[in-house]
Amino acid sequence: MLKDILFAGFGGQGIQFCSKVVANAALLENKELSWLPSYGPEMRGGTSNCAVCIDDEPIASPLVSSPRYLMVLNAPSYDKFINLVQPGGTVIYDSSLINADTERSDIDVFGIPATRMANDNDLKGGANIIALGYMIKKTDILSLDIIKTSIEKMSKGRQQLIANNFRALQLGYEYSE
Amino acid sequence: MxxxxxxxxxxxxxxxxxxxxxxxxxxxxxxxxxxxxxxxxxxxxxxxxxxxxxxxxxxxxxxxxxxxxxxxxxxxxxxxxxxxxxxxxxxxxxxxxxxxxxxxxxxxxxxxxxxxxxxxxxxxxxxxxxxxxxxxxxxxxxxxxxxxxxxxxxxxxxxxxxxxxxxxxxxxxxxxxxxxxxxxxxxxxxxxxWAANGHKNRRPHNIIxxxxxxxxxxxxxxxxxxxxxxxxxxxGQRYEAYMTEDAEHIIVAFGIASRVAKSAISEARKQGVKVGLIRPQTLYPFPVSAFDTIKDDPKVKRIMSVELNMGQMINDIKLAVECKKPVELINRTGGIVPSVKEVYDRIMEANK
CATH class of the missing domain: 3.40.50.970 (Thiamin diphosphate (ThDP)-binding fold, Pyr/PP domains)
Known part of the structure; x- marks a missing residue:
C-alpha cells in the first residue's frame, strides 16, 4: 500500500535531509519510491517541503496532494497542510514552534518539542531528526534500524555527524508526551 | 550494481x-x-x-x-x-x-x-x-x-x-x-x-x-x-500502451502528466471505468501507430489529452485519429501540474 509522506518546514530546518534519509532507507529496503522537493524561491528562506512516496508497486504520480503522513516543523506549513492530510492519517509536528489547533478528529496528531529538545541536548539543527525518530515510533513507515543504516550511509563516514543524528533519532523515538 | x-x-x-x-x-x-x-x-x-x-x-x-x-x-x-x-x-x-x-x-x-x-x-x-x-x-x-x-x-x-x-x-x-x-x-x-577531424592527408578533407x-x-x-x-x-515511433485493450476512454499523456494520469486511471478503474493510457515516448516522431486500431475501434468513445500547456500535443492526436474520435483537453499551465483528482474527475464526468 502506498505510503505518501509530506515533510514541511522553513528552509534550513533540514527538511530535505530528513526526507532523503527516509527515501534512502526505502531504497535499502528495495521499495519503489519517489522523492520530490519544492524548488525555487520556496527553498531560499521561505517554506520548504518534500514529498516522498514509498510502495511495493511502481510509483505513478510522485505528487502528494493529500498525504497519509505529515511531518511539519513550522506554523505556516502546519496551517497550509493540516487540512490536506488523508482521513486516518498521522501528523507529527514540532510543538515548540507550532500551536497546533485543528478541529479534525479523523487524523492522529502528535506534538513533540523537537526544537527545544535539540537545544537542550546540544543538538542544534537536529530537530528534524528528533521529529523523524518520533514519526518512526508513531507510524509503520519504516523501521528504526533501517533509518539508522540510511543515516550512516548518507553521512559518508563522518562519525560525529552519525553520532549526533543517532542521538537525535533516539531522543525522538523515546519521547512520550 | x-x-x-x-x-x-x-x-x-x-x-x-x-x-x-x-x-x-x-x-x-x-x-x-x-x-x-x-x-x-x-x-x-x-x-x-x-x-x-x-x-x-x-x-x-x-x-x-x-x-x-x-x-x-x-x-x-x-x-x-x-x-x-x-x-x-x-x-x-x-x-x-x-x-x-x-x-x-x-x-x-x-x-x-x-x-x-x-x-x-x-x-x-x-x-x-x-x-x-x-x-x-x-x-x-x-x-x-x-x-x-x-x-x-x-x-x-x-x-x-x-x-x-x-x-x-x-x-x-x-x-x-x-x-x-x-x-x-x-x-x-x-x-x-563525414567528420571534420584529423586525417593526416589520408583522405580528401570534409566540409561541414x-x-x-x-x-x-x-x-x-x-x-x-x-x-x-x-x-x-x-x-522510430515509441510509446507505452497501458490498460488500453478494453478501454472506452483513452488518455494520452507524456512525461510527468502521464504519471498523474496513471494514478487517476487506477482510481477510475477501481470504480469500474474502462480507461487506458497511450504514453508517447517519442514526440517526434509522434507515435501515430498507437492510434491505428483505436481510431476505428467502436468501443472507444473519446480521447483525452493531459498536458501542462494550453493544448499542443492534442493537435497531433487529432491528426493521428484522423478526427474519427472526439479529442478533449485536460490541462493546467504556468507551472501547475494537474492533480490526480482533477484528471480523475474529468474521467468520471466523461463516463457519465
Missing amino acids: SKVLMKGNEAIGEAAIYAGCKHFFGYPITPQTELSAYMSKKLPKIGGTFLQAESEVAAINMVMGAASAGIRAMTSSSSPGISLKTEGISYIAGCDLPCLIINVQRGGPGLGGIQPSQSDYNQATKAPGHGDLHLAVFAPASVQEMVSFVCDAFDTAEKYRMPAMLLADGLLGQMMEPVSFDDVKAYTPAEKP NSLYLKPEELERTNFERFERYADLCKN
Missing part, C-alpha cells in the same frame, strides 16, 4: 557519460542547473570538457563545433534558454550533425516561471529553429527512462545524422528515484566518415556546411534530409 537514488538532472548527466559523451557546453538556468553542476564535477575527471559558456548561443555553437569533429556532445537548458539556442539548432540540423540537447521545461512564454511545464512541445516537435528541420524528440516519464533515453537519443542522432532532444520538465529534473545503470550498453564509437546558394542544391539537401526523417518516422 544495485540501484542508486538520483535526481533526474544528475541521472541525465551520468547517462550521457555512459553514452560516451565527454563534452558538455552549457549555461545555467533553473530547473536544469544540477545537470551542468554534475557535468562540471565529473567531466574533468575523465578527460572530458565541461565549459560554461558566456551564453546559450555560444554553448550551442560549441556543441556544433564538437559535433563537427564527430564526437558526442551535448548541451542543456530550460525553456527560455532553448529559445536562444534555436539558431544554432537549425545550423546543426542544416549541417546534418548529431548531438543531444536537453530541455528541462519551465513555464512560459517569456521568462515565465521556474515550475514544471510542457509548453515547449510545439517548439520541440514543429519548429525547433528556422527552416525545414526536425529533432528526434524523446519524452521520459521517470528518472530511469531519462537514463535509457539519453543513450537512445545519442544513438538515434548518429544513425539519422540529426540533433536529438530530451524533452523533460522541472519536476522530472528535480525529483529523485531509484535508478540502475546495469542495462546501459557500453558505448562503441560509430564510423563517422549549411550554406547552399544554388536553390537546386539546397532543395536536394532538404529532400535527402527528409528521406532520413521519413525513415525515422517509420521505424
Whole structure:
C-alpha cells in the first residue's frame, strides 16, 4: 500500500535531509519510491517541503496532494497542510514552534518539542531528526534500524555527524508526551 | 550494481557519460542547473570538457563545433534558454550533425516561471529553429527512462545524422528515484566518415556546411534530409500502451502528466471505468501507430489529452485519429501540474 509522506518546514530546518534519509532507507529496503522537493524561491528562506512516496508497486504520480503522513516543523506549513492530510492519517509536528489547533478528529496528531529538545541536548539543527525518530515510533513507515543504516550511509563516514543524528533519532523515538 | 537514488538532472548527466559523451557546453538556468553542476564535477575527471559558456548561443555553437569533429556532445537548458539556442539548432540540423540537447521545461512564454511545464512541445516537435528541420524528440516519464533515453537519443542522432532532444520538465529534473545503470550498453564509437577531424592527408578533407546558394542544391539537401526523417518516422515511433485493450476512454499523456494520469486511471478503474493510457515516448516522431486500431475501434468513445500547456500535443492526436474520435483537453499551465483528482474527475464526468 502506498505510503505518501509530506515533510514541511522553513528552509534550513533540514527538511530535505530528513526526507532523503527516509527515501534512502526505502531504497535499502528495495521499495519503489519517489522523492520530490519544492524548488525555487520556496527553498531560499521561505517554506520548504518534500514529498516522498514509498510502495511495493511502481510509483505513478510522485505528487502528494493529500498525504497519509505529515511531518511539519513550522506554523505556516502546519496551517497550509493540516487540512490536506488523508482521513486516518498521522501528523507529527514540532510543538515548540507550532500551536497546533485543528478541529479534525479523523487524523492522529502528535506534538513533540523537537526544537527545544535539540537545544537542550546540544543538538542544534537536529530537530528534524528528533521529529523523524518520533514519526518512526508513531507510524509503520519504516523501521528504526533501517533509518539508522540510511543515516550512516548518507553521512559518508563522518562519525560525529552519525553520532549526533543517532542521538537525535533516539531522543525522538523515546519521547512520550 | 544495485540501484542508486538520483535526481533526474544528475541521472541525465551520468547517462550521457555512459553514452560516451565527454563534452558538455552549457549555461545555467533553473530547473536544469544540477545537470551542468554534475557535468562540471565529473567531466574533468575523465578527460572530458565541461565549459560554461558566456551564453546559450555560444554553448550551442560549441556543441556544433564538437559535433563537427564527430564526437558526442551535448548541451542543456530550460525553456527560455532553448529559445536562444534555436539558431544554432537549425545550423546543426542544416549541417546534418548529431548531438543531444536537453530541455528541462519551465513555464512560459517569456521568462515565465521556474515550475514544471510542457509548453515547449510545439517548439520541440514543429519548429525547433528556422527552416525545414526536425529533432528526434524523446519524452521520459521517470528518472530511469531519462537514463535509457539519453543513450537512445545519442544513438538515434548518429544513425539519422540529426540533433536529438530530451524533452523533460522541472519536476522530472528535480525529483529523485531509484535508478540502475546495469542495462546501459557500453558505448562503441560509430564510423563517422563525414567528420571534420584529423586525417593526416589520408583522405580528401570534409566540409561541414549549411550554406547552399544554388536553390537546386539546397532543395536536394532538404529532400535527402527528409528521406532520413521519413525513415525515422517509420521505424522510430515509441510509446507505452497501458490498460488500453478494453478501454472506452483513452488518455494520452507524456512525461510527468502521464504519471498523474496513471494514478487517476487506477482510481477510475477501481470504480469500474474502462480507461487506458497511450504514453508517447517519442514526440517526434509522434507515435501515430498507437492510434491505428483505436481510431476505428467502436468501443472507444473519446480521447483525452493531459498536458501542462494550453493544448499542443492534442493537435497531433487529432491528426493521428484522423478526427474519427472526439479529442478533449485536460490541462493546467504556468507551472501547475494537474492533480490526480482533477484528471480523475474529468474521467468520471466523461463516463457519465
